[in-house]
Amino acid sequence: MACARIDTEHTHTTNAFSTCKSMDSAQGVASLTRPQFMRSGVGVVDVELRVEKGGARQRVRLRGNKMACRSLTQIKDEDFAVVSEIVTHKQNHIPVIKGDFVSLPKHVQRFIAEKAEVMNPASIYICDGSQQECDELIAGALKRGMLVPLKAYEHNYLCRTDPRDVARVESKTWMITPEKYDSVCHTPEGVKPMMGQWMSPEQFGKELDDRFPGCMAGRTMFVIPYSMGPVGGPLSKIGIELTDSDYVVLCMRIMTRMGEPVLKELAKTNGEFVRCVHSVGVPRPEKVQVVNNWPCNPEKTMIAHRPAEREIWSFGSGYGGNSLLGKKCFALRIAMNIGYDEGWMAEHMLIMGVTGPDGHERFVAAAFPSACGKTNLAMLQPTIPGWRVRVIGDDIAWMKFGADGRLYAINPEAGFFGVAPGTSHKTNPMAMESFQKNSIFTNVAETANGEYFWEGLENEIKDPKVAMTNWLGQPWHIGDEGKAAHPNSRFTAPAGQCPIIHPDWEKPEGVPIEAIIFGGRRPEGVPLVFESRSWVHGIFVGACVKSEATAAAEHTGKQVMHDPMAMRPFMGYNFGRYMRHWMKLGQPPHKVPKIFHVNWFRQSADHKFLWPGYGDNIRVIDWILRRCAGETDIAEETPIGFVPKKGTINLDGLPHVDWDELMSIPKAYWLEDMVETKQFFENQVGSDLPPEIAKELEAQTERIKALH
Structure with a gap:
């Protein structure tokens, strides 16, 4: 571990499981050789350290129990106190090249020490989040060729990944719990769960030890202290990520509150933190070809969560969703477990403030699957006079009922990690303004003029004939075959740069x-908007969310997939228990928001969108907020919920809208949908389905059958 004060006159046997490499004795400094590990009994390991002092050799023996999994070996409190009595600037003979290891809280020191011993980095770099640090890391990344400056902007950079590492990898993402059905539902035999994958702790230990020992050899281990939510806030949580990727450091600096203030908060409270371990999985000297200066190990990629231990392990991928562990891994999968224990919710939702012509502002949360328009809606530019939208967050909401009974939400993130293709001044001008400086672009194209480019910017580029380099690093022009940017290419931009960021976006x-909205890409059958009949029916509506697959994960094609609550890829525990948690939180004295479902993507028979979308979605939000305000005469009851009466949504200024087709509820389609939904619940939720949700399904099916 670290340097320790010892008595070199005797041979010691302690309970420490240490690999200390240099020791300070009362008489002077003693150097020692690499420790030798010897098995001396079942489950017991001795560590022999040969100490040289004044030409004489003496032995110090440190004795401890070796866990079955080396990667999870922990240092006990009493042992850590021994080995860290005196700490130098070196940790395990691994130089701490930046930061003060001694000043860190002891439990943080121990976390770093344990993982450094396993992963064996060449150096340790404790991040402080400063601008100087950012400049230093960017300079190194530019020199290596991992980043390319986009010279048309101020401090914007492009990163091209290995083409094999471009998206979240759901098939390699796991939850680790002793009891399988804490993580996944009781699915019938032979049915693969869609909402999460479970791995036993025993298997997990083997998988870890097949990957992490020595994985950072020759690389720097960055220590990233970060806060999800404003530092010190009542809903905020702290994490520490260890990574060997400077790309991760630079993106985490944008996406979280990172650095010295977080360490000060930890020192002040001596509080707990979520432990995050990430490695690209390519130790040096590299035995594989590194493409685009982007080391990764797709064959061994694994993203694993230990919810009870508040721990995340990620290996082999540098892509944001797999490596920025504060994002989906912490902010959803781990946070929803914390929320279950503490009585709050972690959801895949945007948060927006909407002000109407009356000057009254109300806040809305909305859950859509990835790449279905959360960012566009959060930054909506209303097309009708008198309305204003301001963004709190575009992706994740942590929500807790307050003392007044209302549901309060924070955005735990500090940046936007948005899908680039399709983003333009037409579709989302506020997002475009957010990343004009201090941003990182991943897998987009670069023009010869130093500008970014992706599909959707064809009508905005200054010179349509300009030469480009596509995301694969190949020459490209508009009109050439293939894509300029990868469909899941991303921008990473500070939220504070958004022109319509809400002044209270960091309110602790x-x-x-007032309203929770669910939605997805539904080309047919589902009306533009409907309101649930009750809180429990709203949970059922959320559980029925479906959407065409998007580029944000490894799925391809146009199949419509179930994505309950827009949380299918991010479930951190049994989905049946998750629905019961929602139902429990809906009990008095809690004043629950109304729940709605929207579908901007319904198409006509000739595959044209029936609704213009984008800024015109404010017309639907207007109706939703009027319902929240208690207007009863603007809705009519249908078998699936309450829909707008004809004429109650403002269509002024729009070209012809086929209202009847847009709002129709085809009986045959919905009966088939209910049959398919029942099958989904039976196969994917099984005996964990709450009886209340089963009753909602049965009642809705009967109402649809009664349709004329």
């Missing part, structure tokens, strides 16, 4: 939510 206690 959050903002009160």
Whole structure:
């Protein structure tokens, strides 16, 4: 571990499981050789350290129990106190090249020490989040060729990944719990769960030890202290990520509150933190070809979560969703477990403030699957006069009922990690303004003029004939075959740069939510908007969310997939228990928001969108907020919920809208949908389905059957 004060006159046997490499004695400094590990009994390991002092050799023996999994070996409190009595600037003979290891809280020191011993980095770099640090890391990444400057902007950079490492990898993402059905539902034999994958702790230990020992050899281990939510806020949580990727450091600096303030908060409270371990999985000297200066190990990629231990392990991928562990891994999968224990919710939702012509602002949360328009809606530019939208967050919401009974939400993130293709001044001008400086672009194209480019910018580029380099690093022009940018290419931009960021976006206690909206890409059958009949029916509506697959994960094609609550890829525990958690939180004295479902993507028979979308979606939000305000005469009851009466949504200024087709509820389609939904619940939720949700399904099916 670290340097320790010892008595070199005797041979010691302690309970420490240490690999200390240099020791300070009362008489002077003693150097020692690499420790030798010897098995001296079942499950017991001795560590022999040969100490040289004044030409004489003496032995110090440190004795301890070796865990079955080396990667999870922990240092006990009493042992850590021994080995860290005196700490130098070196940790395990691994130089701490930046930061003060001694000043870190002891439990943080121990976390770093344990993992450094396993992963064997060449150096340790404790991040402080400063601009100087950012400049230093960017300079190194530019020199290596991992980043390319986009010279048309101020401090914007392009990164091209290995083409094999471009998206979240759901098939290699795991939950680790002793009891399988804490993580996944009781699915019938032979049915693969869609909402999460479970791995036993025993198998997990083997998988870890097949990957992590020595994985950072020759690389720097960066220590990233970060806060999800404003530092010190009542809903905020702290994480520490260890990574060997400077790309991760630079993106985490944008996406979280990172660095010295977090360490100060930890020192002040001596509080717990979520432990995050990430490695690209390519130790040096590299035995594989590194493409685009982007080391990765797709064959051994694994993203694993230990919810009870508040721990995340990620190996082999540098892509954001797999490596920025504060994002989906912490902010959803781990946070929803914390929320279950503490009585709050972690959801895949945007948060927006909407002000109408009356000057009254109300807040809305909305859950859509990835790449279905959360960012566009969060930054909506209303097309009708008198309306204003301001963004709190575009992807994740942590929500807790307050003392007044209302539901309050914070955005735990500090940046936007948005899908680039399709983003333009037409579709989302506020997002475009957010990343004009201090941003990182991943797998987009670069023009010869030093500008970014992706599909959707064809009508905005200054010179349509300009030469480009596509995301694969190949020459490209508009009109050439293939894509300029990868479909899941991303921008990473500071939220504070958004022109319509809400002044209360970092309010520690959050903002009160009046409506929760679910939605997805549904080309047919599902009306533009409907309101649930009750809180429990709203949970059922959320559980029925489906959407065409997107580029944000490894799925391809146009199949419509179930994505309950837009949380299918991010479930951190049994989905049946998750629905029961929602139902429990809906009990008095809690004042629950109304729940709605929207579908911007319904198409006509000739595959044209029936609704213009984008800024015109404010017309639907207007109706939703009027319903929240208690207007009863603007809705009519249908078998699936309450829909707008004809004429109650403002269509002024729009070209012809086929209202009847847009709002129709085809009986045959919905009966088939209910049969398919029942099958989905039976196969994917099984005996964990709450009886209340089963009753909602049965009742809705009967109402649809009664349709004329």
